[in-house]
Amino acid sequence: MKKIIALTIFGLFVLTSISFAGSNVKGAVINKSNVKDAANIAIGQDNKANMGSVKIKNSSVKGAVINQSNVKNAANIAIGQSNKANMGTVNIEQSAVKGAVINKSNVKDAANIAIGQGNKANMGSVNIEKSAIRGAVINQSNVKNAANIAIGQGNKANMGSVNIEQSAVKGAVINQSNVKDSANIAIGQGNKANMGSVNIEQSAVKGAVINKSNVKNAANIAIGQGNTANMGSVNINNSAVKGAVINQSNVKDAANIAIGQGNTANMGSVEIE
Incomplete structure (x- = not known):
């Protein structure tokens, strides 16, 4: 295991992302990168493309995890097989964090796409x-x-959202994202598209769950098979929450569509199953 002790880590200008795997970090992890007029692409097989993001996997962090990246006029694409594309995002997998997890990224005029098989595209989430x-x-x-x-296949597209799966959170979960003039689409098979939403699955949260997102002039679509499209919503599935669940989202001039088979479309809603 890599050990990184008592430090604060910055990603400035040169580094567009910070990524840890199998690490022990004692200190804050902070990414303040600026990305402009750029393309970051991982094409065939395992894939993974991170732009203006923090990614932590199989690691322990004792300190806050903060992403304050700015991404403009950029494309971040992972094309064929396992996929995963993160833009202006904090992505934490199989890890323990003792500290707040905060994403304050700004994404403008950008595309973040994961095309064939495992999929998952996270933008401003x-x-x-x-x-x-x-x-x-x-x-x-x-x-x-x-x-x-x-x-195509696993799908899942998160834009301006908080997505928590098979995890335990001791603290409030708050989404205050602003999404404007944007499209968030997950097309064929597993589906699920979250825009300006909080989505919690198979997890335990001890704290309030609050969504105060603003969505304007936007489309959020999940097309064929599993479906589920959440816009300006809180969706809690097979989870335990000890705290208030509050949705104060504002949705204007927007379309939220889930087309063929499993379906379910939530707009400005709270759904608890």
Whole structure:
């Protein structure tokens, strides 16, 4: 295991992202990168493309995890097989974090696409999977004039959202993202498209769950098979929450569509199953 002790890590200008795997970090992890007029692409087989993001996997962090990246006029694409594309995002997998997880990224005029098989495209979001967080989870990203698409098979597209799966969070979960003039689409098979939403699955949260997102002039679509499209919503599935669940989202001039088979489309809603 890599050991990184008592330090604060910055990604400035040169580094567009910070990535840890199998590490022990004692100190804050901070990414303040600026990305403009750029393309970051991983094409065939395992894939993974991170731009203006923080990615933590199989690691332990004792300190806050903060992403304050600015991404403009950029494309971040992972094309064929396992996929995963993160833009202006905090992505935590199979890790333990003792500290707040905060994403304050700004994404403008950008496309973030994961095309064939495993999929998953995260833009201006916090994505937590199989992890333990002791601290608040806060997403305050701004997404404008952007497309975030995961096309064929596993799917899942998160834009201006907090997505928590198979995890334990001791602290509030807050989404205050602003999404404008954007499209968030997951096309064929597993589907699920989250825009300006909080999505919690198979998880335990001890703290309030609050969504205060603003969505304007936007489309959020999940097309064929599993479906589920959440816009300006809180979706809690097979989870335990000890705290208030509050949705104060504002949705204007928007379309939220789930087309063929499993379906379910939530707009400005709270759904608890």
